[in-house]
Amino acid sequence: MRRTPxxxxxxxxxxxxxxxxxxxxxxxxxxxxDEHHQVRTDAxxxxxxxxxxxxxxxxxxxxxxSKLLANDxxxxxxxxxxxxxxxxxxxxxxxxxLITYCMxxxxxxxxxxxxxxxxxxxxxxxxxxEFSIAVTEHHELAMIAVQGPQARGxxxxxxxAAVVDELRAIKxxxxxxxxxxxxxxxxxTGEDGYEIMLPGDEAQKVWNxxxxxxxxxxxxxxxxxxxxxxxxxxxxQDMDDDVTxxxxxxxxxxxxxxxxxxxxxxxxxxxxxxxxRSKLVGLVLEGRGVLRPHQKVLTAxxxxxxTSGSFSxxxxxxxxxxxxxxxAHEKCAVDVRGKELPARIVQPPFVRNGEVCExxx
Amino acid sequence: xSEIPSDLLYRExxxxxxxxxxxxxxVGISDHAQAQLGDMVFVELPEPGMSxxxxxxxxxxxxxxxxxxxxxxxxxxxxxxxxxxxxxxxLVNSDPYGDGWLFRMQLSNPSELDGLLNPEAYAEQAxx
Numbered sequence: 358m359r360r361t362p363x364x365x366x367x368x369x370x371x372x373x374x375x376x377x378x379x380x381x382x383x384x385x386x387x388x389x390x391d392e393h394h395q396v397r398t399d400a401x402x403x404x405x406x407x408x409x410x411x412x413x414x415x416x417x418x419x420x421x422x423s424k425l426l427a428n429d430x431x432x433x434x435x436x437x438x439x440x441x442x443x444x445x446x447x448x449x450x451x452x453x454x455l456i457t458y459c460m461x462x463x464x465x466x467x468x469x470x471x472x473x474x475x476x477x478x479x480x481x482x483x484x485x486x487e488f489s490i491a492v493t494e495h496h497e498l499a500m501i502a503v504q505g506p507q508a509r510g511x512x513x514x515x516x517x518a519a520v521v522d523e524l525r526a527i528k529x530x531x532x533x534x535x536x537x538x539x540x541x542x543x544x545x546t547g548e549d550g551y552e553i554m555l556p557g558d559e560a561q562k563v564w565n566x567x568x569x570x571x572x573x574x575x576x577x578x579x580x581x582x583x584x585x586x587x588x589x590x591x592x593x594q595d596m597d598d599d600v601t602x603x604x605x606x607x608x609x610x611x612x613x614x615x616x617x618x619x620x621x622x623x624x625x626x627x628x629x630x631x632x633x634r635s636k637l638v639g640l641v642l643e644g645r646g647v648l649r650p651h652q653k654v655l656t657a658x659x660x661x662x663x664t665s666g667s668f669s670x671x672x673x674x675x676x677x678x679x680x681x682x683x684x685a686h687e688k689c690a691v692d693v694r695g696k697e698l699p700a701r702i703v704q705p706p707f708v709r710n711g712e713v714c715e716x717x718x
Numbered sequence: 719x720s721e722i723p724s725d726l727l728y729r730e731x732x733x734x735x736x737x738x739x740x741x742x743x744x745v746g747i748s749d750h751a752q753a754q755l756g757d758m759v760f761v762e763l764p765e766p767g768m769s770x771x772x773x774x775x776x777x778x779x780x781x782x783x784x785x786x787x788x789x790x791x792x793x794x795x796x797x798x799x800x801x802x803x804x805x806x807x808x809l810v811n812s813d814p815y816g817d818g819w820l821f822r823m824q825l826s827n828p829s830e831l832d833g834l835l836n837p838e839a840y841a842e843q844a845x846x
Contacts, residue, residue: 373753388811389782390757578756578782645760647780668759668782694785 361406362499362557366564370574378472380407382577389578393670396546396583397711400505401575402567407471410498410554411481415490418465422457424619425484427602429612433459439530439543442610444469444480445621449601449628453477454592454610456543458532466532466539468500468552470592484620498539499560503572504550504583506711509542511570512551515563524551538563545580547587547708582667585676588639588706594650595637595664595678601628604680606637606705633683637664639705640677641717646693648677648700653692656702658684663691671708672718678705719845720750723815727831728840729791734815737831745791746819747779747810750844755781758807763799763821770794770823772830777820779810792830794823 358381367374372383382404385392395401413421422430428442439458443451453476455469469477481492503512513521520535524542527533529549532541539554555563568574581591588606590596596605603611603625611625640663642648648666661681669676681689681702690697707717726734732751736744752758762778770776770790777788799821803809810818825831835843 385756388757388808390808582782647759647782647785 359407361404362560363404363406363501363564366561367404367574372574372576375577377407377577380471382407383574385576385578386574389576389582390670392573392575392579393582395573396505396548396575396579397671397708398506400503400508400511400550400570400572401579402564402572403502403504403575403580404499404564405502405552406499406557406560408500409469409471409474409477410495410500411467411469411478412493412495413465413467413490414463414493415488416463417488417490418463419459421485421488421490422465423617425481426457427611427619427621427625429615429617430457430459430465431617432612433457436460437527437532439532439541441530443596443602443607444477445602445619445624446598447621447624448599449603449621449624450598451592451596451600451602451605451607452480452598454590454596454607456530456541458541460532460534472593497557498554499557500552500554501560501564501567502544502546502550502552503567504544504546504548506548508548508550508572511567511572512540512553514570515566545587545589546583547589547706548583548711582670585665585667585678586669586671586706586708590637590678591665600680601625603628603633604635604637606678635661635680636683636685637678637680638685639703639707639717640666640679640689640691640700641672641703641707642675642677642691643699643701646675646698648675648691648693652677654679654681654689654700655692655697656681656685656689658682658686661685661689669707671711672713676707720748720753721815722748722750722837722841722844724837726815727791727834727836729789729834730840730843731789732844733788733791735791735831735834737828741828742797742822742824743792743794744819744822745788746814747788748840748844749814751786752811752814752818755779755786756783756811757781758810761803761807761810761820763803764796766796766798768796770796779807788820790823791834792823792825793827794825796821797824798822
């Protein structure tokens with residue numbers, strides 16, 4: 358298994374390590390439920406160094422991404438602005454979801470998933486051929502995500518006043534560079550915070566400094582329950598190469614109001630003309646039990662399947678995403694280990710700013 | 719390395735047994751098992767009065783990660799279950815050999831105890 362620069366730090370903190378797509382990473386440091394609550398109420402940090410950081414440099418960087426991505430980089434008008442987008446194949450299927458940052462007209466940074474690294478890089482190389490750009494993966498960078506209502510404040514305690522002033526002023530989905538650090542106000546938890554990209558050999562020092570500020574290490578277990586509560590998709594479960602963003606709750610990330618040509622647009626337009634047949638919804642289990650991926654969902658409009666599921670520590674009951682027929686509303690039943698348990702169909706997110714959203718419970 | 723108390727007996731499916739000389743036994747799951755499963759969220763316990771053969775699935779512990787059957791380590795009748803686990807399933811994680819106990823049985827055949835694993839044998843099997 359590959360190790361991130363923080364491998365020793367995880368062991369020192371008592372991590373239970375697992376193999377995550379070939380990387381040795383912590384699933385928890387004791388209790389993933391405690392770690393989840395820590396992020397919702399205070400500050401926690403995740404080693405996300407396994408994620409793939411790719412820089413697009415050259416005079417046609419913006420034109421390249423305008424064709425490559427379903428969301429429109431034309432919206433990124435100032436330095437540091439970022440957006441969340443899917444990257445589609447010609448059938449409109451999702452190759453990956455990612456965040457892209459506009460740092461200069463000739464420099465955009467993309468952060469893509471670890472599990473899809475090889476597929477993504479091959480696709481980028483192929484699509485880049487007709488553009489005057491260079492695609493460079495930065496595998497020397499580590500990444501620490503500090504998340505929670507106290508996260509930004511605790512990160513600020515480690516930085517000089519000048520950059521703290523700049524950081525205090527940025528909106529979400531904006532990045533600031535400071536020395537060798539690339540600090541983005543982004544995250545995968547539904548809480549405020551930063552994702553900090555930095556040279557691997559500096560990661561241990563920053564991790565320890567954050568520990569000193571009372572930020573607690575959190576593992577993959579908490580990462581999954583946090584993102585699920587926050588209504589955030591997980592590539593490979595909630596969408597893949599064979600489903601479009603329109604069937605995955607991601608229509609809001611597809612910019613089709615103008616005439617911009619992007620890979621997969623024609624397929625999406627065809628799908629809309631034919632009428633969508635399925636949609637991704639949220640489920641809340643009424644009683645006891647845990648929802649998990651690949652459970653059968655029974656609705657009045659036909660059968661569906663859960664794509665992600667877990668126990669929500671904030672709601673204290675099970676929640677899930679499910680792909681169901683477009684006509685499914687209000688109530689359904691989920692086959693959990695042979696029993697049909699009642700559940701409600703809801704619109705994610707389930708939790709926002711640490712509070713349960715209206716209409717969820 | 720997980721905790722394996724020396725005064726208990728074990729089954730290869732990670733249940734522990736505390737034999738109380740009056741012919742009853744207390745049953746739970748081991749520290750190794752609770753660590754593997756992770757944070758418990760629901761526990762389904764057998765009702766008093768239910769009888770089980772050794773090896774019957776008689777309870778379920780459900781963690782965030784997975785649901786796992788618990789097997790009767792001995793033949794007998796359930797006389798009590800740990801109702802505290804209804805509101806506090808996390809006791810199975812924090813105190814698997816104490817407050818995280820699952821149920822108690824009246825044994826029909828105490829000689830079955832001889833077939834259970836002693837702490838050393840369980841350690842060897844569990845940690846391998």
